[in-house]
Amino acid sequence: MDLDPLILSRIQFAFVISFHILFPSFTVGLACWIVVLEGLWLRTGRTLYRSLSEFWTKIFAISFGMGVVSGIVMTYQFGTNWSRWSDIVGNVLGPLIQYEVVTAFFLEAAFLGILLFGRDRVPRSVHFMAACLVAFGTVLSSFWILSANSWMHTPAGAELRDGRFFVTDWWAVVFNPSFPYRLTHMLTAMFLTTGFVVAGVSAFYLLTRRFTEHARVGLRMALGMITVLAPLQIVLGDLHGLNTLEHQPAKIAAMEGHWEGGARAPMILFALPDEEAEMNRWEVGIPGLASIILTHSPDGEVPGLKQFPRDERPPVAIVFWTFRLMVAIGLVMLAVAVIHVILRLRGRLYTAEWFHRLLVACVPTGFIAILAGWFTTEIGRQPWVVYGLVRTADAVTPSLTTTAVLISLTAFVVVYAIIYGAGTYYLLRLLRIGPAVTDDATAPMARQEAHRPKRPLSLPDQSIDPAE
Template identity: 50%
Template sequence: MPVNFSAIDLARFQFAFTVSFHIIFPALSIGLASFLAVLEGAWLKTKNPIYKDMFMFWSKVFAVGFGMGVVSGVVMSYQFGTNWGGFSNYAGPVTGPLLAYEVLTAFFLEAGFLGVMLFGWHRVGPKAHFGATLMVAIGTLISTFWILASNSWMQTPQGYAIVGGKIVPQDWFKIVFNPSFPYRLGHMAMAAFIAGAFVVAATGAWHLLKGRRDPAIRKSLSMALWILLILTPIQAFVGDAHGLNTRKYQPAKIAAIEGIWDTEQGAALNLFGIPDMDAEITKYRISVPHLGSLILTHEWNGEIRGLKSFPKADRPNSTLIFWTFRVMAGLGMLMILMSLVGLALRKGGKLYESRWFQRWVLFMGPAGFVALLAGWITTEAGRQPWVVYGVMRTVDAASPNSAQAVGISLMIFMIVYFLVFGTGIYYILKLIRTGPAFPETPDERKSHQWGDDGHGDPAQTARRPLSGSSESIESH
């Protein structure tokens, strides 16, 4: 039986598809930029060449990820005009300036110092170069600030008035620092750090399993596991605070996430189930009594509103976000467990010899990105049917395009994205497979440290971030 999709269904899927590709690269860039700053700072303080070796390697991966992120971000922004003209016309006075601030304060900062970071080893002094690396890292965080401010305002809007059929800003402080912004900013920033740390850890584990035991490989795994040991428990606490905030401002989203249909006091936590939107029940439930209220309200008999207390037209798709949330939360708990096991092995002196643990770390390499995507789907699908929560419905935000036109553009996007960004991901994996260089002799180390690998070569004039990696995609 053929399935007929409307223009708005296809437009939503197109935006979800392009954003899903896009979010991977900025998350990698945010995580690696701060990691690079730590590596260069450690090298400046200790003069240990291992940190420089690691910086040289991970700056190549960062350069490719940054370039991919810029391209995919430009494409994503075009859709506001092509597929979501109603949203741009209605909410543009708020979202437009916020995105412009991101370009003016963050992207220009990143782009301005990126060339110095990647190619400035011979052109500026060590401290100036470290300053450039810090500016790139700070730029990625400022970019996160403005993007999350815009998206969080769509989740919990305030500081506006509706004048002449459009949203008009009234208080920019309230717009930027809306109720969900601090929690979502912290949650997203740490998710990016964790995703980057898992990539570094998995790279170290891969090379250890392949027999490399040089200091840069061991240090990569060690540093990444320390980062994960610190951040993963903190992320759980931030996520808990975010959940309390969501229950206050978006109670329908919480009910859909938990698959709760009737308002309950002392609500159970549904570990497993299949929410049925038509029958208004969660089938095959496996629940723990009172645990839902304890987690979501921090009270044994706290009240959780059920989905039935909301009009059907205002209910998110519980069948979808019930499971995307559990993927995110389940991976989060597995991350914490892995970090604790790594600490135990470190204390026992078996971290670099335990092959089963290294296989586990390698398997968990993509976990940060999977959890991030699952969390993003939970957040955005849980906001539906609103594009600006409680203010503008998604059906009113779409441009008057035909399903055929949107479908054709969607197919083109899918083909081009898998070719272009699939190649970019393939190249990053090629770089990771190579790993950090480990010069054996003093002459080799001198050559490597001062730019003969393409970083900072005085004869080279770089014009794009991808020049940060000199390896051929067909090599190795």
């Protein structure tokens, strides 16, 4: 592989977006989790919910800040490394990204201040409203970003004239053919990521015999959400796969590792794809299962990589394995959901330490699955930056040199290692410190005592003879 400006720019963008995507993937679900806690605190008055909300709001604020920084750096590359892409798609994607900033980012930034600093300065209902608007802003931000990204996979509502796209139908642009599937699949992945972090941290507290009541609430609520969303995500993934089969068959062929294609295609569990020889080595598969999954028919036709020219095939090995990693983690999540139901029915949810250790080990699974899915999606789109219309090689800045990109990539790696290493360390430290412990039974009395007028301190009455 030659380290030309194109491949280095792709590596640099992949590096930056891999860092960036981790934080929104966590904060979208976390913001909604905080809304639930704030709602429970508003309705019940239990200080346990307030304590949990305050604790997770600190985690949210740091994660949100790191996500903003990495996002700003990422967008600068549109002009420095991908100026041709910006020129070609600017009429379409420029407004979509601007909509995200104006409608979502400003909303999050405005009400985040009230969420962080207004708890005892504004009425509870106003504070709850701020939490709701911050959460809504994170979801709305995902809406616009995923719409823009989906358009590059399934372009619609625009036509290419004289080297630039011009919009003909904004509704078709925003709600392009793959967007609904990507949005639901990604949002569900975000909620699962947050759910496994909350469940894992709660399980850690139970194992260490700390913050027991907080941990029980967090564990119960997080696992309840995981039990609903894990099987739902498998269904959404299947629907997304069928949509990809319709619009990006070469990507599906790479994901499945099929070279010949055809009817009764096997589901390949393990293989070492050899792109030069156009075959798989050490292949292990289940006959006919790929046709059943992809077409819902045992005789369904599945695309093969040989049906596409060599220069229009994505890198097979990476797409093949990242897809399997994502699916494997999805099955682990489903297994956790099933175990949770069994333990809850048996009344052992809070005492099964082996399960708590499993949950601690599963904390990073959501992040890994999102990265694996993102690599599958974006690398599987290659060699196109706008699928079927604009090649990635035609989108890079013409004046870039290998030395310039190599220097900037090295600088990104060093700076990100320092900044995000420190940020991650601080997050882990906050998680280890844990939430503030407040007794729900004594809290109302404490609040009454805090607002009760203080009498002046007086000494006991003593008879003192001045002569003495």
